[in-house]
Amino acid sequence: MPDDLSIVRRGPINVAAELSATLCAKCEARHVGLCDALDDADLHFLAGVARRSTANRGQVFITEGDPARQFFNINHGTAKLYKDLPDGRRQIIGFVSTGDFVGLAADKTYGFSAEALEPIQYCRFDRTELRGVFGRFPIIERRLLDVASHELVIAQEQMLLLGRKTAVERVASFLDGWRNRAAPCANPTAALDLPMSRSELADFLGLTIETVSRALAALRKQNIVSIGSDHRIAILKPTRLTAISQAAE
Amino acid sequence: MPDDLSIVRRGPINVAAELSATLCAKCEARHVGLCDALDDADLHFLAGVARRSTANRGQVFITEGDPARQFFNINHGTAKLYKDLPDGRRQIIGFVSTGDFVGLAADKTYGFSAEALEPIQYCRFDRTELRGVFGRFPIIERRLLDVASHELVIAQEQMLLLGRKTAVERVASFLDGWRNRAAPCANPTAALDLPMSRSELADFLGLTIETVSRALAALRKQNIVSIGSDHRIAILKPTRLTAISQAAE
DNA sequence: CGACCCCATTGATATGAATCAATGACTGCC
DNA sequence: GGCAGTCATTGATTCATATCAATGGGGTCG
Structure with a gap:
């Protein structure tokens, strides 16, 4: 299998981790990887759509207000997603790490900025191309709905935290x-x-x-x-x- | 068209409203109705899956922690969605009104409770049945992803509000x-x-x-x-x- | 019609967290 | 190894909002 394929997996293929995933019910709930359900041929197709990138610590790779043309998938490292007020007050709305999908919460423009907390590797997908991917792999769309739903649960927990x-x-x-x-x-x-x-x-x-x-x-x-x-x-x-x-x- | 069909539309079929929707770009962004894109035959099928209900002011129709077996679509009226802490502190995480879909943000159990602010009418869909609906109307799944994404944007705005x-x-x-x-x-x-x-x-x-x-x-x-x-x-x-x-x- | 109740407003005071300030710990660099 | 810069901790004080308290307004019901 060409190296390129790993870029659309949630992370390096790790037998121990996969084993623990089957053993641990908690993991199952959280690890809603984008590509786990695809076979190698499908992964190869997806890899053709993805563009691999890296960012250094402190580098901003999504800017709030920019046209939301791409989705992102973090392959390694951690980043913060945040919103700023004009006078400098900042709210970090989440941290994303290996395996996390970024960019669902976007209308025509990004509603947040993203900055790497450490050197990160990630993939970029054009939104337009992802439409085609949905047609070919409905399972991916299903997964994205699960991801979005789970993120909503997290967001609502955070509202309780911040408000009360x-x-x-x-x-x-x-x-x-x-x-x-x-x-x-x-x-x-x-x-x-x-x-x-x-x-x-x-x-x-x-x-x-x-x-x-x-x-x-x-x-x-x-x-x-x-x-x-x-x-x-x-x-x-x-x-x-x-x-x-x-x-x- | 049988009366039942209206229950899965976003609201009463209102020519003036539909006209303004085409005229007003702002409306387009918000009104992500579940069934707008379906023809009458499809609506009829959906109506068969929906169970119509009502709730009076003050009535709780979703309880946090209960098994999340159903989705809801509000046909008329307004309700609050909220989370409580054991000592009584409460955070309302959103208000839902006519046309809004409720229950996406749920794992195995509901992560929030819902209470009617005024007499409301709503439809219930079994999660299991909705799986079949997805198979038959992929467009609905697409819509739900849009709905969830938009709700995430709203939730992130609210985090900024509550935090800063x-x-x-x-x-x-x-x-x-x-x-x-x-x-x-x-x-x-x-x-x-x-x-x-x-x-x-x-x-x-x-x-x-x-x-x-x-x-x-x-x-x-x-x-x-x-x-x-x-x-x-x-x-x-x-x-x-x-x-x-x-x-x- | 009047008594009651619920909700909203407004004022007085208390308090949890913010702000201001000083110090210490660690890091990278020359 | 010493110096500068960044980040974390801790203390003193201030401030925005919570809490406590009193009053009023509108609706319901006997």
Whole structure:
């Protein structure tokens, strides 16, 4: 199989990961990859439609307001999606990582900007070409509907967080969610790698840097998390963290 | 054409409305009706799959956490969709009105509850039956993807509002959005009918009743809006309202 | 018609998070 | 290895909104 094909898969073909996906029900729900259901011939066709790209840390590869001519699929790395107000206030509306599809939430122009948090690899698909893909692979359209529906669920959770949760609850929710997303099957107390800065965390949670820092300190003082250097955080009491994130006390 | 067919249309067949839809580009973007593209025979088939229902003011017809077995299409009236925290904090994640499709944002269980703000009429579709509908009318699946994408755009706007806007900006944004939605083609200074209470407005905007009231008072004092009785509000300076809602000053 | 109730408004006060400010930790660079 | 720059933490203070409290207005019902 030519190397090109891997660019439309969710990531490198990893037997261990595929195995764990079948073993772990949680994974199944989240990993709505675009191309998992296609055979090699179909993948080859899709690969012809995709354009491979990379972006460095800090590089903006989608700009809010630009004509929405392309969809994106992240092959490696993490990026932030955000909206700005004219005076500089910023809301990060989501982080996207390996396997995530970007660009569904667009009318004629993009409703958000996207910037790489670390060096990333991604594919670009012309919207016009994707129409043809839909005709050929209805399964892809089905998948996209699932992806969009799931993103809506996430977005609605985030509305609850931004509208009604306290600072500590927001930070706890984020950590809990990131753990579920990044390592749903791993030991829940294993250290997490957060690719974003405090500032980005603040812009995602509707808080300031200082408040995020204080909320983390509060969780640390209760021995619920352990904060390491280099953007690493270990969750010492996952159950307590989840309880706080749901305001269940 | 049997009466039943109308239940799967977006609303009563209204020649004036259809005409304005072709005349007004704004309408086109918003009115992503489920069945507009179908002919009468197809509509008849769909009508067989739909179950007609009604709900009175205050009646909850979707409960968060219940198995998500059905989709809904609102035929008449307005409802609120909301999520609650255990201690009673509530976030309204959206209002749905005539023509709106409800239930896309659901995994195995509903992620929100729904309650009628006034007497409503709606259709229910079994998720399992809708699978068959997709096979027969791929156009419907396409439409649903458009609907979901557009809802994502709205949700992301709301995240910006909840995370970063001030109280006055939130209220201005809501009024501006509601006007665009309820009467996109009408005189922008015409009086609006708001079917929700201040309490529901507060739960939608992440504020309290009192703060909503004060923000409205502030807009009234600047002669930007005029607040009537019986949930009616007129926008006197639409341009100023929009400017405030975007924090463009 | 009057009593009651619900909702909205407005005022006084409290508070959680923002802002302002200082310090410390780590990183890259010459 | 020292210096500059960026990022994170912590403390002091301010501020926007929440909370508490009082009043009014409109509708319903006996």
